[in-house]
Amino acid sequence: MSKKQFFGVVGEFKTPKSLMKAAEALRDAGYTQFETYSPFPIHGMDDAMGLKHSKLGWIVLCGGFTGLSCALALQWWTSAVDYKLTISGKPFFSYQAFVPVTFECMVLFSAFCAVFGMLALNRLPKLYHPVFKHSRFHDASSHSFFLSVDVKDPLYKTLETASFLHGLGGENLEEIED
Amino acid sequence: MVERTEKLTGFLADKLPKILLLIGTIALAFCAVSFGANPRQVLFSYMTAFIFFLALTLGSLFFILIHFLTRAGWSVILRRIAETLMKNIGLMAILFLPIAFFGMHELYHWTHAEAINDVILQKKAGYLNIRFFFIRAAVFFGIWFWLARVFYKNSVAQDATGDFAHTLKLQKYATFGVFLFALTLTFSVIDWVMSMTPHWYSTMFGVYYFAISTVLSLSVITILAMILRRSGFLKNEITVEHYHDMGKLVYGFNIFWTYIAFSQYFLIWYANIPEETIWFREHFMGSWNTVAVFLVLGHFVVPFLGFMSRHVKRNLTAHFVVVCWMVFMTIVDLYWVIMPNFSPEGIQISLLDFAAFVGIGGLYFGFYFLRLRKHALFPKRDPRLEESLHFHNV
Numbered sequence: 073m074s075k076k077q078f079f080g081v082v083g084e085f086k087t088p089k090s091l092m093k094a095a096e097a098l099r100d101a102g103y104t105q106f107e108t109y110s111p112f113p114i115h116g117m118d119d120a121m122g123l124k125h126s127k128l129g130w131i132v133l134c135g136g137f138t139g140l141s142c143a144l145a146l147q148w149w150t151s152a153v154d155y156k157l158t159i160s161g162k163p164f165f166s167y168q169a170f171v172p173v174t175f176e177c178m179v180l181f182s183a184f185c186a187v188f189g190m191l192a193l194n195r196l197p198k199l200y201h202p203v204f205k206h207s208r209f210h211d212a213s214s215h216s217f218f219l220s221v222d223v224k225d226p227l228y229k230t231l232e233t234a235s236f237l238h239g240l241g242g243e244n245l246e247e248i249e250d
Numbered sequence: 251m252v253e254r255t256e257k258l259t260g261f262l263a264d265k266l267p268k269i270l271l272l273i274g275t276i277a278l279a280f281c282a283v284s285f286g287a288n289p290r291q292v293l294f295s296y297m298t299a300f301i302f303f304l305a306l307t308l309g310s311l312f313f314i315l316i317h318f319l320t321r322a323g324w325s326v327i328l329r330r331i332a333e334t335l336m337k338n339i340g341l342m343a344i345l346f347l348p349i350a351f352f353g354m355h356e357l358y359h360w361t362h363a364e365a366i367n368d369v370i371l372q373k374k375a376g377y378l379n380i381r382f383f384f385i386r387a388a389v390f391f392g393i394w395f396w397l398a399r400v401f402y403k404n405s406v407a408q409d410a411t412g413d414f415a416h417t418l419k420l421q422k423y424a425t426f427g428v429f430l431f432a433l434t435l436t437f438s439v440i441d442w443v444m445s446m447t448p449h450w451y452s453t454m455f456g457v458y459y460f461a462i463s464t465v466l467s468l469s470v471i472t473i474l475a476m477i478l479r480r481s482g483f484l485k486n487e488i489t490v491e492h493y494h495d496m497g498k499l500v501y502g503f504n505i506f507w508t509y510i511a512f513s514q515y516f517l518i519w520y521a522n523i524p525e526e527t528i529w530f531r532e533h534f535m536g537s538w539n540t541v542a543v544f545l546v547l548g549h550f551v552v553p554f555l556g557f558m559s560r561h562v563k564r565n566l567t568a569h570f571v572v573v574c575w576m577v578f579m580t581i582v583d584l585y586w587v588i589m590p591n592f593s594p595e596g597i598q599i600s601l602l603d604f605a606a607f608v609g610i611g612g613l614y615f616g617f618y619f620l621r622l623r624k625h626a627l628f629p630k631r632d633p634r635l636e637e638s639l640h641f642h643n644v
Binding site: 115116125160161168169171172 | 512515516519520522560642
């Protein structure tokens with residue numbers, strides 16, 4: 073069987089601390105394509121895994137700026153160019169009156185970008201994930217902690233990676249099919 | 251347990267308060283001497299400085315109230331710095347006396363005898379009269395002083411006993427304390443600032459001042475923590491995580507300030523009723539208009555874009571520059587709110603403006619450091635102290 077049909081090695085850890093230690097050891101050993109699973113967020117895990125800061129903020133910034141300029145352009149076009157109406161004697165282009173709509177559109181576009189950008193960056197929704205094939209993975213939602221190393225990692229060698237995880241306290245190590 | 255420097259010592263504790271008190275006294279003496287020749291200028295400069303430092307004190311009181319109200323853990327390490335600012339309310343009450351004794355006539359034209367012929371002022375006389383004004387001022391300071399005393403006393407007492415009952419008591423007091431705070435802050439600023447233009451009214455004015463005071467006090471708490479850090483105090487205790495969160499609060503409340511300032515302007519602009527728009531007409535006159543534009547850019551646009559990134563909030567040098575800028579913009583803001591009553595034609599910066607700021611500021615921070623050195627620099631036996639020390643942003 074060729075390697076490509078495998079997802080990677082998955083191991084179980086008993087405590088959040090040992091999971092964090094294992095993540096740090098993998099990071100220091102040069103692994104990049106690995107993932108941790110826990111029933112609750114663990115503070116400091118991002119650093120332990122060597123994850124870079126999310127790009128989501130930039131996506132939201134672009135969304136917000138798009139919302140702002142679209143709303144301003146729309147109001148300018150409708151009130152000052154295409155269909156001029158005098159309202160309580162104020163100038164056609166009364167930027168003060170445009171602020172609430174501009175602001176709301178900026179927030180709306182930013183929020184959409186935050187939600188859908190988050191989903192896209194996480195590649196969600198996902199109907200299937202191979203990690204669920206691990207025989208004990210259902211415990212990941214209640215009391216156990218898991219770590220998977222992807223075959224795509226350049227350092228990945230089934231036996232060596234598995235024994236490395238075992239040395240870090242990993243139990244029930246299984247190689248999972250994709 | 252790790253050994254921590256608990257008490258303020260050295261230059262900040264011994265020499266600095268004396269220097270500040272000396273400078274403050276000299277500057278205030280200069281104001282007092284100039285009073286004979288130019289009472290109006292002295293009073294308005296003094297009032298601006300007074301309202302500024304009152305905002306700082308009340309903002310810190312709010313920080314403490316909200317800390318206990320939300321049972322916050324992360325901010326415990328910063329609490330003594332804020333509590334000591336809050337405790338300066340006694341000093342502010344004393345500094346109010348010159349206004350009460352010498353300032354009423356120059357600052358508030360509703361106190362003039364001819365106000366009786368003014369139809370609008372006649373109708374407001376039931377509220378805007380000198381006796382009721384003084385009673386209210388006494389009530390405001392009484393409530394603030396009492397709140398500050400309760401919160402400071404219990405916090406300091408806990409240093410000795412470590413009793414959790416103090417925390418529970420303050421959590422209880424914070425509930426109605428925050429209501430009292432909101433009402434007294436609103437009505438005090440209506441009395442002391444808004445009534446300088448007694449025909450005009452804005453229901454947003456109290457919230458506007460609240461936004462000013464919160465941004466200001468959060469910025470000053472950060473600056474003080476950084477000054478302590480430079481002198482080697484609380485270096486490992488107040489970490490970049492705490493600064494990051496203080497930065498988020500400054501950033502958030504600055505947007506809140508913008509929201510309130512714009513809403514006040516927007517509603518008045520839209521309705522276009524002369525008795526309301528008059529205030530903005532006066533504050534957009536001549537060079538005051540330049541100041542207003544500068545406020546929009548300097549108080550909102552620059553910090554909004556410049557302080558957005560987490561890297562700026564986590565870089566202590568950049569963070570320091572931003573919060574100092576916020577303090578400066580708060581001064582500009584209050585100057586723009588108060589001083590057009592003195593020089594309607596345009597901005598007129600006087601040496602006395604600086605003297606009043608340095609005078610009140612010197613006394614304020616002189617007494618601040620004198621009080622800070624008396625007790626530990628942080629609530630050392632607070633039950634949530636450990637949580638604060640290990641606080642980490644996700």
